[in-house]
Amino acid sequence: xxxxxxxxxxFGDLEVLKGVSLDVNDGEVVSIIGGSGSGKSTxxxxxxxxxxxxxGKIIVDGVDVHSKETNKDKLRQKLGMVxxxxxxxxxxxVLENAALAPRIVKKMSKEEAIEIAxxxxxxxxxxxxxxxxxxxxxxxxxxxxxxxxxxxxxxxCMLFDEVTSALDPELVGExxxxxxxxxxxxxxxxxxxxxxxxxxxxxxxxxxFHEGVIAEIGEAKQxxxxxxxxxxxxFLSKVR
Amino acid sequence: xxxxxxxxxxxxxxxxxxxxxNTVTISIVAIVLxxxxxxxxxxxxxxxxxxxxxxxxxxxxxxRSVPLIIQxxxxxxxxxxxxxxxxxxxxxxxxxxxxxxxxMSEVFRSGFESVHQSMRTSARSLGMSYWQTIFxxxxxxxLRAVFPSWLGVALSVIKDSALVSVIGYMELLRTSDQLISRxxxxxxxxxxxxxxxxxxxxxxxxxxxxVERKMAI
Numbered sequence: 001x002x003x004x005x006x007x008x009x010x011f012g013d014l015e016v017l018k019g020v021s022l023d024v025n026d027g028e029v030v031s032i033i034g035g036s037g038s039g040k041s042t043x044x045x046x047x048x049x050x051x052x053x054x055x056g057k058i059i060v061d062g063v064d065v066h067s068k069e070t071n072k073d074k075l076r077q078k079l080g081m082v083x084x085x086x087x088x089x090x091x092x093x094v095l096e097n098a099a100l101a102p103r104i105v106k107k108m109s110k111e112e113a114i115e116i117a118x119x120x121x122x123x124x125x126x127x128x129x130x131x132x133x134x135x136x137x138x139x140x141x142x143x144x145x146x147x148x149x150x151x152x153x154x155x156x157c158m159l160f161d162e163v164t165s166a167l168d169p170e171l172v173g174e175x176x177x178x179x180x181x182x183x184x185x186x187x188x189x190x191x192x193x194x195x196x197x198x199x200x201x202x203x204x205x206x207x208x209f210h211e212g213v214i215a216e217i218g219e220a221k222q223x224x225x226x227x228x229x230x231x232x233x234x235f236l237s238k239v240r
Numbered sequence: 241x242x243x244x245x246x247x248x249x250x251x252x253x254x255x256x257x258x259x260x261x262n263t264v265t266i267s268i269v270a271i272v273l274x275x276x277x278x279x280x281x282x283x284x285x286x287x288x289x290x291x292x293x294x295x296x297x298x299x300x301x302x303x304r305s306v307p308l309i310i311q312x313x314x315x316x317x318x319x320x321x322x323x324x325x326x327x328x329x330x331x332x333x334x335x336x337x338x339x340x341x342x343x344m345s346e347v348f349r350s351g352f353e354s355v356h357q358s359m360r361t362s363a364r365s366l367g368m369s370y371w372q373t374i375f376x377x378x379x380x381x382x383l384r385a386v387f388p389s390w391l392g393v394a395l396s397v398i399k400d401s402a403l404v405s406v407i408g409y410m411e412l413l414r415t416s417d418q419l420i421s422r423x424x425x426x427x428x429x430x431x432x433x434x435x436x437x438x439x440x441x442x443x444x445x446x447x448x449x450x451v452e453r454k455m456a457i
Contacts, residue, residue: 048365050361050364050365073364073367073368073369074367076364076365076366076367077366077367079365080365081362081365083358083361083362083365085358085362087356087358087359087361087362087363089359089363089376089377089381090381091380091381091384091455100366100376101366101367101368104368104372104376105366105367105368105372106367146362149366150365150366153366153367
């Protein structure tokens, strides 16, 4: 369970998050939509302690993310994160990419790490790519590799930061299908996305971010199909 | 008159080979030390604050801008005058290593910087520590990116090592110099020495090309 409590975050003078509160329950899928600069990606970075916060609290499974006592590397093992840019490790094969973190972070034996990596690669449909170098693959395949790489750490929750934004249109489907699969399996997910269809069909709840605050949050179909806040209405009419 | 000069003979082979070995030795010392120091300094430059960078940068600028031959002469004369005369090999190794370090550090710095922040963030998000990110991600990717430049610096060190002859180190050029004064056959000897430098450098550059192909990413 992730609990975000009145979080404020600034970059210099620019306040990006102006008091955001949101609880995400285990097994829940929450999509975050909103214009660029609304702070939605920043929130994910704060949950994963990549960015610090100025005020408020984020609690992940009872652990205060931004407390000085918190071991951030340990925390990040529980939170898988996938970015807009897939950032495959170009000097390793697909299998090595997925097996690296279990081996060096969780100190698993090589065999164990490889077994888990293989399982997760099959999971995302890359079962035939073990020995390929990622630079030889399409963006969609590399993005699925990034998902498998994160899943191999057996996270409790996955954070997706606009994972289809950098993809060619014909490759978006395969990545969204993978996300859908994870959602069906009961993974807790927070997805920052521009794919309104995905947000509507796959998530339990949708939050609309506007200028650093949650302007509207509710059941997914309601927010996407029948938004109550005029700001949400305006945003959705533009992206449709 | 002729008796003053003796022509080149087979008995000179040993003398030339000592020169070859000395050139190889000081080159290896300078490349190894220069690479290790350069790696450390390059890493410092990529990671530290502006102040540290300016300080380090100015020292490196001096090492890179003052001709090697002047650095060699000044250094060995200076420490000699201080009362610590150094063996030409030691003095030459120190200066040649530092000179190499100055170039290597820039090579490695650009290697470290070639791995983008978002790549590092991805690695950290998997739970890797700062140092794990360095060893498993930034070093291997960065080194591959800069390997051709590293090779270029290493090859030029072999040729630059000829300058250490000015402080009395018996490397290939100095042995040939002595042979020239004895035999008065400069053309033949210099051609021979050129061939030796080629023979020393060529394996490194062809091995380098091989490594480059193997690591291509």
